[in-house]
Amino acid sequence: MRLYDEDFQGFSDALGSSFRRYGFAVVADHGLDEAVIEAAIDDAKAFFALPEAVKRAYHVPGIGGARGLTPFGIEAAKDAAAVDLKEFWHVGRELPAGHPYRQYMRDNVWPTEIEGFRTHLYGMFQAMDDLGRKLLRAIARALGLSDDWFEDKVDMGNSVLRMLHYPPVPADAPGVRAGAHEDINVITLLLGAEEAGLQLKDADGRWLDIAPPPGALVVNIGDMLQRLTNHVLPSTTHRVVNPAPERRGFARYSTPFFLHFNPDFEIATLPSTITPDRPDRYAGQSITAEEFLLQRLREIRLL
Numbered sequence: 001m002r003l004y005d006e007d008f009q010g011f012s013d014a015l016g017s018s019f020r021r022y023g024f025a026v027v028a029d030h031g032l033d034e035a036v037i038e039a040a041i042d043d044a045k046a047f048f049a050l051p052e053a054v055k056r057a058y059h060v061p062g063i064g065g066a067r068g069l070t071p072f073g074i075e076a077a078k079d080a081a082a083v084d085l086k087e088f089w090h091v092g093r094e095l096p097a098g099h100p101y102r103q104y105m106r107d108n109v110w111p112t113e114i115e116g117f118r119t120h121l122y123g124m125f126q127a128m129d130d131l132g133r134k135l136l137r138a139i140a141r142a143l144g145l146s147d148d149w150f151e152d153k154v155d156m157g158n159s160v161l162r163m164l165h166y167p168p169v170p171a172d173a174p175g176v177r178a179g180a181h182e183d184i185n186v187i188t189l190l191l192g193a194e195e196a197g198l199q200l201k202d203a204d205g206r207w208l209d210i211a212p213p214p215g216a217l218v219v220n221i222g223d224m225l226q227r228l229t230n231h232v233l234p235s236t237t238h239r240v241v242n243p244a245p246e247r248r249g250f251a252r253y254s255t256p257f258f259l260h261f262n263p264d265f266e267i268a269t270l271p272s273t274i275t276p277d278r279p280d281r282y283a284g285q286s287i288t289a290e291e292f293l294l295q296r297l298r299e300i301r302l303l
């Protein structure tokens with residue numbers, strides 16, 4: 001991010017080439033306020049430490065896990081046989097009364113047990129939302145679009161902050177903490193991946209460990225941006241594998257921010273990404289961000 005201010009073109013080139021190559025990039029000096037991050041993570045840890053029955057009161061069935069708690073053992077990767085070994089809390093955008101997007105975004109739910117939870121978690125949502133929009137300016141530059149191209153398409157996006165808890169894994173546990181999947185959204189900003197396990201599937205099919213330095217931000221392309229760019233920016237398959245025996249007794253906490261388009265944005269292939277070598281994969285198939293999201297939530301058993 002130092003480069004972002006000093007040499008925006010250089011930053012955009014570096015980010016763009018990492019995304020084209022891996023669908024992922026690591027931003028070490030992201031500039032997010034550490035106090036904001038720490039307050040949110042401390043509150044999430046305190047929430048997950050509550051008794052199961054108390055936590056379950058914040059599970060809202062039938063809304064695709066959009067808000068509140070999704071308990072352990074519910075989400076599964078698309079087409080996966082086993083469920084993921086995780087529970088998570090979702091925070092979404094707060095909209096003023098009467099806002100037209102209220103039909104797509106429901107109110108947040110907030111636990112009363114943890115003092116400051118709402119302020120801290122929403123503070124983190126806003127910090128990630130701001131940083132995400134900032135990174136999208138560099139992505140726009142890398143795609144040859146005007147720097148502010150994404151601005152009015154994500155300013156009221158249906159984005160979600162996910163506070164994830166993977167409990168300690170028993171020595172004989174089968175499976176993985178999170179099965180192989182692609183993210184649905186535009187870009188994902190992930191903190192907390194320094195606790196080992198996150199892997200991406202490289203173009204040649206090999207799994208590569210993502211081992212960011214402590215505190216670094218991992219950013220990846222989601223299906224919506226892959227589709228918009230006719231796969232110039234790939235939405236790379238990733239997973240979280242179970243830890244080595246000596247780390248099985250430790251929980252893993254990570255916090256992806258899934259940045260989404262505004263719900264009524266029509267995802268139609270960018271003309272500049274269609275070439276003779278790369279014909280339009282989605283010719284005549286534009287779809288709104290909301291329709292696309294609903295399709296995917298059904299596939300991962302959240303709806």
Ligand SMILES: O=C(O)CCC(=O)C(=O)O
Binds near residue numbers: 193
């Ligand atoms: O926990 C992680 O490091 C990654 C989580 C993830 O990929 C997801 O929730 O979509």
Ligand SMILES: [Fe+2]
Binds near residue numbers: 183
């Ligand atoms: Fe993911």
